[in-house]
Amino acid sequence: MKIDLSSLGFRKTPFTRELAISDRFTLDYQRDAAEEIRRTVAQRMSATLVAPAGTGKTVTLRLLVSQLPEARYSVRYVKVTGLSKRDLCKEIARACGLEGAGSYPSLVCRLQEHFQDAAGTDGVRLVILLDEAHDLRPDSLAMLRLLTNFDMDSRLVLSLVLAGQPPLQRLLSRPAAEAVAQRMAHAATLRLLSRDETRAYMEHRCRVAGAPTTPFDAEAFEAIFEMSRGNLRAIDRLALKALEEAAKAKAQTVSPNEVLAARQHLWL
Ligand SMILES: Nc1ncnc2c1ncn2[C@@H]1O[C@H](COP(=O)(O)OP(=O)(O)O)[C@@H](O)[C@H]1O
Ligand SMILES: [Mg+2]
DSSP states (O other): OOOOGGGGTOOOOOOSSSSOOOGOOHHHHHHHHHHHHHHHHTTTEEEEEEOOTTSSHHHHHHHHHHTTTTTTTTEEEOOOSSOOHHHHHHHHHHHHHHHSSOOHHHHEEEEEEEEHHHSSSSTTEEEEHHHEEGOOOOHHHHHHHHTTTGGGSSSSSSSEEEEETTTTHHHHHHHHGGHOOOOOOEEEEEOOHHHHHHHHHHHHHHHTTSSSOOOOOOOHHHHHHHTTTOOHHHHHHHHHHHHHHHHHOOOOBHHHHHHHHHHHHHHO
């Protein structure tokens, strides 16, 4: 059930996933990661973005997309979900606006042709973002190798950005993944928020949700930082739940009591 937070000054629900990229909080390291990947892609190469769950990878990809001009880049986003190589191929085809029917080899051919055609037109760069890439199966990695293989590697037709949790690194370091791993010209990562960043982040998210003042008291900020260890998603979940606890109790501020109650309702 959604709890009304207007008594705390909010015009919309804060700390949700639905955040316009223009409303994001500026984190230098996230901006740098997006910029490093952008430069890699501009040089027609591929990159990885490896960081733990909830540290801002998907938002970094969205930031990257916002910085790739549509006139020069054709960007496709695919979320990997442990699919077979054929199903993943289908997903990529669908993301590229192609028919997903037919046998696996014919799909691979169709995609290769599509990429080659796209590369031939007006210098538009094709970029495929594979999010949750730690869920890639080994045979899917081999398929990616096929998709990016043109003219004996003499042409760089497609840039891949593989974003995923740390197991992605292990997946790429396997001998079978060597061919794909070799194509990754840049490895970007993200870190956890510091204490000061956590506070500034929470204040920002309250502000963009319409709250004129931030309802958390100093100890509540501290409690959220301690419990979340600066993980963005953990901060979001704790902060929203603590606000709901405060609203239910008709309190005007969030104290560590609400944060503790919030943790009891969450798997953290
Ligand atoms: N720069 C940012 N500004 C505001 N919120 C952010 C920012 N980066 C991440 N978030 C928030 O953190 C949450 C987790 O980020 P996300 O990109 O989904 O992490 P990951 O993909 O690494 O699991 C998102 O739902 C979003 O609300
Ligand atoms: Mg994500």
